[in-house]
Amino acid sequence: MATLTQEADCPPPKKQKFEEKPETCKNGIHESLVDLSSFQLEKVLHNNTNRKTVCLKGKFVSKQGEALVLLEKTAFAEENLKQDSDYFTKSSALEKVFHNDIYGNYNYFPKVNLNTIKATIIHPATEQHFLKYSPQKCRVVDETPEVYEKIVLPHLSSEQFNLKWLYNILEHKSEVERIIFEDPDVENGFILLPDLKWNGEVDTLYLLGIVHKRDIKSLRDLTAQHLPLLKNIQKKGIESIKSKYGLDGSQLRIYLHYQPSFYHLHVHFTYIQHEAPGILAERAHLLSNVISNIELLPNYYQKVTLPFVVRENDALFKKLQENVN
Numbered sequence: 022m023a024t025l026t027q028e029a030d031c032p033p034p035k036k037q038k039f040e041e042k043p044e045t046c047k048n049g050i051h052e053s054l055v056d057l058s059s060f061q062l063e064k065v066l067h068n069n070t071n072r073k074t075v076c077l078k079g080k081f082v083s084k085q086g087e088a089l090v091l092l093e094k095t096a097f098a099e100e101n102l103k104q105d106s107d108y109f110t111k112s113s114a115l116e117k118v119f120h121n122d123i124y125g126n127y128n129y130f131p132k133v134n135l136n137t138i139k140a141t142i143i144h145p146a147t148e149q150h151f152l153k154y155s156p157q158k159c160r161v162v163d164e165t166p167e168v169y170e171k172i173v174l175p176h177l178s179s180e181q182f183n184l185k186w187l188y189n190i191l192e193h194k195s196e197v198e199r200i201i202f203e204d205p206d207v208e209n210g211f212i213l214l215p216d217l218k219w220n221g222e223v224d225t226l227y228l229l230g231i232v233h234k235r236d237i238k239s240l241r242d243l244t245a246q247h248l249p250l251l252k253n254i255q256k257k258g259i260e261s262i263k264s265k266y267g268l269d270g271s272q273l274r275i276y277l278h279y280q281p282s283f284y285h286l287h288v289h290f291t292y293i294q295h296e297a298p299g300i301l302a303e304r305a306h307l308l309s310n311v312i313s314n315i316e317l318l319p320n321y322y323q324k325v326t327l328p329f330v331v332r333e334n335d336a337l338f339k340k341l342q343e344n345v346n
């Protein structure tokens with residue numbers, strides 16, 4: 022039985038399956054968009070003052086379908102803070118608000134290139150995308166193997182996110198120039214590349230390792246037969262990051278999400294100093310723990326109770342509640 026234990030930070034909702042429609046791509050905006058002048062705001066979905074992000078729902082003039090625009094003020098990059106950088110020249114302006122004795126309060130307007138806002142644009146966006154980026158109440162559910170088999174797995178099989186973007190990466194149709202490392206082996210190979218969430222500054226490093234094998238949905242499917250794959254990702258992922266970004270394995274947080282949003286096995290690599298979204302205890306499982314657990318017990322992830330977070334308005338939550346009562 023699933024037990025509902027506490028509220029927590031929310032993961033994305035489980036999504037409705039939707040058919041791939043080629044016309045969706047023809048109506049896409051990403052080939053031609055150069056500014057946001059054609060964006061018509063309908064609703065502010067979320068204004069996260071801690072993360073300095075705002076999530077907007079709207080439309081692009083003369084484009085069909087709704088759009089989701091996520092704007093995020095980016096973190097300071099240490100390498101831009103050198104003495105001779107534009108932060109400390111006349112090309113950045115300071116405006117005094119007030120001062121009192123030794124305390125001064127200013128507005129600072131750095132040169133435009135130091136003031137990047139990262140924009141993630143999803144178009145056409147589905148209702149599930151809007152739900153994913155809206156604040157929601159969440160619950161933690163203890164998923165026993167029985168609950169997984171009887172409730173969660175059937176639910177996932179009928180309602181899950183489209184994996185087209187991910188297969189595009191594996192088939193070298195998209196983001197080819199962004200690939201940092203590839204091991205093409207069909208059993209143990211993977212592609213390492215920057216995550217959509219990352220803006221490229223090492224201080225907030227966020228890479229994704231996507232396995233070539235297509236039959237591993239999530240942590241739940243992992244067994245001793247996958248140990249060579251997991252160890253390969255760990256070893257070669259760390260080596261590639263060391264040679265490209267100069268970070269050691271001990272400076273990386275390497276983990277899997279349970280539940281993930283996308284049911285094709287992938288591993289998150291983030292810089293340990295960066296508090297990336299999705300690193301909380303109820304969702305992140307360190308890769309080294311995963312390997313060690315399977316070494317202790319080959320079918321550990323088929324036997325263990327795995328807690329996960331679900332949104333209160335997710336159909337899955339209703340099904341789980343019905344099972345508890």
Ligand code: M7G
Pocket residue numbers: 032033186187196214215216217218229278280281282283284299
């Ligand atoms: P997850 O654990 O399934 O879900 O991770 P999450 O999004 O709730 O964390 C999937 C990861 O894939 C996330 O870190 C996304 O930011 C990343 N991602 C999603 N998309 C659609 C893309 C994409 O098109 N390209 C890249 N490079 N990463 C993506």
